[in-house]
Amino acid sequence: MTPGEAYREDFSRQTVSPDWLASLRGKGLAWFEALGFPTMKNEDWHFTSVSAIAERAFRAATQGERRPATIKLADLDRFTFGETSWHRLVFVDGIFSEDLSLYAGLAKGAKVSNLARAIASGVGRPERQLGKIAAFEQHAFTALNTAFIGDGAFIELPADAVVREPIHLMFVSTGRADTVTHPRNLIVAARHSRATVVESYVSLGDAPYLTNAVTEIHLGEGARIDHYKIQRESESAFHVGTAQARQARNSQFNSFLFAVGGALARTNIYTTLEGDSATCTLDGLYLANGTQHLDQQTSIEHVAPNCPSHEVYKGILGGRSHGVFNGKVYVHPEAQKTDGKQSNNNLLLSKTARVDTKPQLEIFADDVKCTHGATIGRLDDNAMFYLNSRGVGREKARMLLTYAFAADVLERIELEPLKRKLEEMVLARFADKTAG
Amino acid sequence: MLEINDLHAGIGDKQILKGISLRVNAGEVHAVMGPNGSGKSTLAQVLAGHPSYQVTKGTVTYNGEDLLSLDAEVRAQNGIFLAFQYPVEIPGVSNAYFLRSAFNEIRKARGQEEVDPLEFLDLVDEKLKLVDMDQAMLSRSVNHGFSGGEKKRNEIFQMAVLSPQLAILDETDSGLDIDALRIVAEGVNKLRTKENATIVVTHYQRLLNYIVPDFVHVLAGGRIVKSGGKELALELEAKGYDWIQTAGAAA
Numbered sequence: 001m002t003p004g005e006a007y008r009e010d011f012s013r014q015t016v017s018p019d020w021l022a023s024l025r026g027k028g029l030a031w032f033e034a035l036g037f038p039t040m041k042n043e044d045w046h047f048t049s050v051s052a053i054a055e056r057a058f059r060a061a062t063q064g065e066r067r068p069a070t071i072k073l074a075d076l077d078r079f080t081f082g083e084t085s086w087h088r089l090v091f092v093d094g095i096f097s098e099d100l101s102l103y104a105g106l107a108k109g110a111k112v113s114n115l116a117r118a119i120a121s122g123v124g125r126p127e128r129q130l131g132k133i134a135a136f137e138q139h140a141f142t143a144l145n146t147a148f149i150g151d152g153a154f155i156e157l158p159a160d161a162v163v164r165e166p167i168h169l170m171f172v173s174t175g176r177a178d179t180v181t182h183p184r185n186l187i188v189a190a191r192h193s194r195a196t197v198v199e200s201y202v203s204l205g206d207a208p209y210l211t212n213a214v215t216e217i218h219l220g221e222g223a224r225i226d227h228y229k230i231q232r233e234s235e236s237a238f239h240v241g242t243a244q245a246r247q248a249r250n251s252q253f254n255s256f257l258f259a260v261g262g263a264l265a266r267t268n269i270y271t272t273l274e275g276d277s278a279t280c281t282l283d284g285l286y287l288a289n290g291t292q293h294l295d296q297q298t299s300i301e302h303v304a305p306n307c308p309s310h311e312v313y314k315g316i317l318g319g320r321s322h323g324v325f326n327g328k329v330y331v332h333p334e335a336q337k338t339d340g341k342q343s344n345n346n347l348l349l350s351k352t353a354r355v356d357t358k359p360q361l362e363i364f365a366d367d368v369k370c371t372h373g374a375t376i377g378r379l380d381d382n383a384m385f386y387l388n389s390r391g392v393g394r395e396k397a398r399m400l401l402t403y404a405f406a407a408d409v410l411e412r413i414e415l416e417p418l419k420r421k422l423e424e425m426v427l428a429r430f431a432d433k434t435a436g
Numbered sequence: 437m438l439e440i441n442d443l444h445a446g447i448g449d450k451q452i453l454k455g456i457s458l459r460v461n462a463g464e465v466h467a468v469m470g471p472n473g474s475g476k477s478t479l480a481q482v483l484a485g486h487p488s489y490q491v492t493k494g495t496v497t498y499n500g501e502d503l504l505s506l507d508a509e510v511r512a513q514n515g516i517f518l519a520f521q522y523p524v525e526i527p528g529v530s531n532a533y534f535l536r537s538a539f540n541e542i543r544k545a546r547g548q549e550e551v552d553p554l555e556f557l558d559l560v561d562e563k564l565k566l567v568d569m570d571q572a573m574l575s576r577s578v579n580h581g582f583s584g585g586e587k588k589r590n591e592i593f594q595m596a597v598l599s600p601q602l603a604i605l606d607e608t609d610s611g612l613d614i615d616a617l618r619i620v621a622e623g624v625n626k627l628r629t630k631e632n633a634t635i636v637v638t639h640y641q642r643l644l645n646y647i648v649p650d651f652v653h654v655l656a657g658g659r660i661v662k663s664g665g666k667e668l669a670l671e672l673e674a675k676g677y678d679w680i681q682t683a684g685a686a687a
Contacts, residue, residue, distance in 0.1 A: 381488075386524040389484050390538035390594065391512035391545065400529055400537065404577075407528030 004033070006057035011147055013063055020127045021119060021149065028136055028146025035140040047324040047356040048295040052264055053238050058180035058210045060148070061093040061173075068092040069174040071204065073100055079170060079202040079232075081417045086198075087112060087167040089153050093174055094181030096151050103167070109158040110195070112167060115184060116151040124156055129188055133216040134244045139268075141240045145214040148182035152213075155186070157193035157223070166196040166415060171213065175205015175234060185215040189223035189251075196226040196415060201241070203234035203261070213241040219251035221275065226254045228418060229269075232425075233261035235292065242268040249275025249304070256413055257284035257313075258422055259294050260429060266295040273300070273307040273335075283412050284313040285422075287429045288321035288353070295324035302335035302365075311342040314409045316402055317353035318430055324356050329370060331363040338365060342372040347405045349379065349398070349430060395431075402430050437462050437499060437633055438483075438602060444493035445482045452478040454658035455494070460602070463630045467644055467669060468637045470655035471677040476637045477521060479655070480606040483635075484518035485511045498602070512538075513545035515601030519591040519608050526578035531590070534578045535560070535597055542598060563596040567623045585616035592623040599627070604635045609643035621646030641673035654680050 001009070011029050016022045037054035038045040062068050071092060080088075089112065090100035096114035103112045111124060118126045136143040153169045171183050187197060201211055211233060217225055225245070233239045239262040245253045255269050271280050280300060288294045300309045315323040325344045346355040359372040379401050387397035406426045413419040438460040445453040452475045460466055470476050482489050483496065485508030496503040503511065526534065532553070540550040551559065557574075564570060567589040579587050588608055595603055605624065609617055624634065624647050636647055644652075644666065652668040653660045654677075662668065662680055672680065 380524075382524050383526050385486055385508060386520065386526070387534075387538075388508035389486075389512055389518050389520075390534075390598070391509050391542040392538055393507075393509045393541065396537065396541065397509075400534075401526070404526055404528030 001057055003054060003057045006059055007032070007144065007147070010060040010063060014148070014150070018119065018122075024127075024131050025147050025149055028143050028149070031136050031143035032140055032147055035143060037140055044297065044326070048264075048266060048293065050264070053210060053240070056178060056208075058178055061176060061179035061181045061209070062095050068095045068097070069176075071100070071172065071174065075204060076100065076170065076172065079200060080168070081421050083166075083417045085165050087163075087165055088170065089114065089167070090170045090172060091151060091183060092172050093176070093179070094151055094183060107157075107161040107163045110161045110163050111156040113154050114151055115149070115154045115186065118154045124154060126154055126186055129216065129218055130184075130186055133218065133246050134214045134242060139242065141212055142214050142242055145182040145184060145212050149184045150182065152184040152186070155188070155195065155197065157189045157195055159191040159193060159220070161190070161193045163195040166198050168198045168200065171199070171201045171211065173201075173203045173205065173209050173211060173233065173237065175203050175207045175209060177207035177209065180210040180212060183211070183213040185213070187215065187217045187225060189217070189219050189225050191220040192222040193220070194224045196228075198228045198230065198415075198418065199243070200230035201233050201239060201261070203237060206234055206236055208236045208238065208263070210238040211241065215243040217243065217245040217253070219245060219247045219253055219278075221248045222250045223248070224252040224254075226414065228256045228415065229258070229267065231257070231259040231261055231265060231267060233265065235261060235263055235290065237262050239265040239267075241266070242270065244268070245271040247271060247273050247275060247278040247280065249277060251275065251278045253280040255280070255282045257286075257296065259284070259286040259296065260425065262292065262294065264293045266297070268297045268299070270299040271301070272303060273309065274303050276304045277306045278304065279307060280309045281412070282309070282311045283409055285406055285409050285426070286313075286315045286323055287426065288315070288323050289318040289429065290321060291319065292321045294321070297326045297328075299328040299330070300340065302329070302331040302338045302340070305334060305336045305338070307335065308339040309341070312409050312412065313344045314406060315344070315346040315355055316349065316405060316430070317346065317355055318349035320350070320352040322354045325374075326358045326360065327372070328360045329362070329372070331365050331368055331370065333364045335365050336367045338368040338370065340368070340370040344374040346376045347378070347402065348376065349402065399427060399431055403427050439497040440494070441496070442494040443482070443491065443496060445478065445489050445491045447488055447490070451492070452658055453482065456658070456660055458653065458660065460633050460635065462633055464651065465628070465634045465636065465647065465649045467649035467652045468635060468655055469639070469641075469652060469669065469672060472639065474655040475658040476639075476655050477606055480518060480604045480635070480637050483604055484508060484516060509541070510545075513542050517595050517598055517600030517603045519595060519603065519605045521607040521610065523579045523587040523591055525580045525582075527580045529578050530575050531578050532556070532574040535594055538594070539597060560597055563593055566596050566626060567593045568619050569593060584611040585613065588612055588616065588620055589623075592620050596623065596627055601632050602635070603627075603632065604637065606637045607639065608636070609638055609640060617643065618646060641669045644669045656680060
């Protein structure tokens, strides 16, 4: 069976109710089939070949008789951030697990549930926003995800609701070979509401599988969402994920991407500043080793005036890995007084590692301040000798300097327990000699 | 403690040291003086194990061991310390973390137990006073945003914490005003014992008013052209280096 036939067959096995869902999925499949998997001729995929994904017939991880594997809470300990007070929604092989989740005592009126339940019960009417932000007419993977909308997190924050504790969405792949999940998350933050959402992708197995995730985020006037995506899939896995936000006036969207997993992984973080004085910060850190290929694309669309957007992405590449960063900033003619800052810095730890960085600024307004810069460098020999001369050996010195390179972007994380954990992960990531 | 014999070294094809011999015993302070380009800093870097320099001839023995066969970190673990002429900035690593790592790596190499961050803080507290710095500097990134004087004081602070057997001060006086110079020199003097030794590499005599050497060596063209007592430094100050270079060429 060809990959296309596999998707089509799994698509046809889905239930056909409610009508709106069947119709939305149908559009998703139609667009996916019309667009096809992107090739390197597509400028958004210029440095990344997805043929390893396109040529494989991934089957739905959970469908009909294929039920999610049974796992224990203890299996997930190593993927938490040591905070028991956080709300937690766990999805195993794409399906919500009530037993592993915990989300009591949210702010008044705030609703956290899973999409499958909301679809079945009609509560919260997710159809009002679902598919309205993530552009499936342009992105094949988003279209494919839309064709398989089934489960994921559904977070609704009414006006003025403030959820104090972070909400951790954990997507666990048990690692069944050649399976695919299409997590779909929807976050709707009404006027002046606020929440922190951590979206993490983890794996318990080693076989090749595909995660194809989409998260849509609506920010109402003055709302604030801090969004952390932690991509730590297995190193044989494939991951494509998009988080796409739309921001009303005075809203604030802070995104941090930490990408460390996957044989081939692509993350898109997109936002559109639609209302006056909306702000966003898009930060990220990608750490690749071995033969990993990690591609990051961001897009900030300045539609309204007076919006600051700040972006700091850093990459550390060891072994024969390949990193990609493409940061687009698009300033519409009406978006006067835009203040855009973007930087992308990369550290190559080996002679065989490679990075392609492509900042893209398109400005159609005349009264704006936009800067961008990209660098690619290696560890500083003088700093290395300085450490050696103090008794610190090469391996440890390399670890320290690598960590130091990442330190300032990690410093931008406000969520302390997460920051500490990520710092540890950075230190551990290049602790072995294979990076050199 | 240290015996340098007919040392030749350089970078790439460029020979810089052309036959240096020098013997340093415990308890001694040696000053190595010379004009720019004479090879003073190269000598300091070669002794500390900078990988960019190649030794082409000669030997260096440290405590009876072949120093040149050891990597820089092993030399440091064995008690050699270089105070850098241009201390390196490492944004993102705090002074505390940097120095505790160094301290513990050296202890580990000597089969001693590592110390935890709190023990370490206690330990460095008095050393900070030695160079007139306060605890706040410990949480700042290594040398990042430091003034020239602060960087040099940080070098001496590190030296105080690591308590080396052989300290090599490379142009520690350059860029210091007189107050900073005095603080740095007093720090060095307080660290002097009968068991350790210091090599002071400097262009100017003024540092030697504060750190009084037992021996002065003048380097020119990659060779020691004259050695003497502390009065040689004063003579150099009065007559300049031209005199010695002419004498060296004639010799």
